[in-house]
Amino acid sequence: MEFQTIFWALIVCAILQAVAIYMVGQSIKTIINTKSFRKGILNRDEKKDGAKIIGFLILVLAGGMGNIAFAQELEPAAEGVVEVVAGHPFYNRVAINILLVINLFMTGVLLYMRGLFKNFYKISASKELLASQKRVKRVRVNKILTDAVPLTEEESILLNHDYDGIMELDNNLPPWWKWGFYISIVAGIIYLMNFHVLKISPLQAEEYEISMQEAEIEVAEYLKAQALNVDEYSVVPLTDIGDINSGKELFNQYCVACHLETGAGVVGPNLTDDYWIHGDQINDIFKTIKYGAENGMKSWKDELNPVQMQQVSSYILTLRGTNPPNPKEPQGDYYPPAGGADSVTVELAIDSLTNNAMKDSLENE
Incomplete structure (x- = not known):
């Protein structure tokens, strides 16, 4: 306020x-x-x-x-x-x-x-006046709560029903009960107008759907936030073609000056052979991109967020074994291609890229 x-x-x-x-x-x-x-x-x-x-x-x-x-x-x-x-x-x-x-x-x-x-x-x-006022208050309270006729006047509401000497009285319903009934009628009309006529508020099924959509948005935001927490210890290869393509775009934007578009290497090392200076695993590549290296590789942690570095690292894995023309001479230690999660990721990503390239070629023809 x-x-x-x-x-x-x-x-x-x-x-x-x-x-x-x-x-x-x-x-x-x-x-x-x-x-x-x-x-x-x-x-x-x-x-x-x-x-x-x-x-x-x-x-x-x-x-x-x-x-x-x-x-x-x-x-x-x-x-x-x-x-x-x-x-x-x-x-x-x-x-x-x-x-x-x-x-x-x-x-x-x-x-x-x-x-x-x-x-x-x-x-x-006077005391008499105060006493009479108290009596009036009690009568008013009794009238509000029960609306019952005083015992001295019950003959006025007797019915002509006699059950073994038991007489029936025609007392009114308690006002609080009647007002509760009236209020429930008004509440029912308001409910009907709100949910079924004017449709201001959603019904239970619609409210459930809205809640589920909101929950999906919250989950997506949470997963997005969690993805930004990836580091060189928790990074894993990405297999989604969208992530691989994003990594390729980032590679072409930031890395081609030193590694060429094919990854064959010019100032930087060749990324397509089996020789690696700082290791051939996704963790090694991610760490090198993040912190840089002493041979002139700069740190990219200020330009790229963790997800982008993971995408670039995953794309670099797809370049291994592609045999581009005029590759740079090998540098570093030899790492034989090994089976496992990273190689499977590379094969899946290469297949996806190859299929997309063939699809684009057929569409152009």
Whole structure:
């Protein structure tokens, strides 16, 4: 909620409380001027009650002032002024807290005056009047809860049904039960309009579908976030042709200057033979791309995210054994092609790339 809204809400509350205090004060003044009150006040001592209320007001005021002091401490010391909100000098924390203290103080005053009014009324009213008012209150409560006819008037609701001397009464249903029934009817109409006529809210099946779609989005975002956590220890070869193609595009963008588009090598080593300077596994290739090497290979961790480095590494595995023209002489140690996950990945990726190339060729013809 904005400071401006809170500010004016507190202003309105303070005005309403001031009006209420004035009206209660006038009522107290009227009672004080009665003879019955003057007579009854001689036997009463209101000092203790007044002291309790005044103590409460002092605590409210002290707590409010402490709240203002705390709010001022929160203000940045460098600014030296109260934060101004919405372009108005009064819409700030200190003004809000001052109004809050005023409202709390006026609430305490109103409660105290209400207590005085009740006590003064009891003093001025006769015992008979107070007793009759209590009876009226009990009758009203009974009417609201049960709507039952008093025992002295039950003859008026007797029915002409006599079962072995047991007479039947025609009492009304309890009002709370009837109102609950009426409210259920209104709730049913609102439900019908909301879900079936206007279709503002989805039904259970639709809500389930929406929840499942939202869950799929959340899972995808989670998997995407988890994919970015890949490193040289957890990286695995990618087999999806989309990832391989993405790796190829990144390779052509960043790596061809040193390794050529075919991977045959020029400044950098040949990536198509069985000789590798830093190892031939996906972990070794990923680590070299990420951190670079002493022979002039730069670190690409600032330009490529972990997923992109994994895609490039997986594409480089597909270049091995492709025998491009004019390859660079072997460098590093010999690593014989071995079976396993990486070789299977290479074969799958090469097959996918070959099939796509043949498909493109046929479409062009």
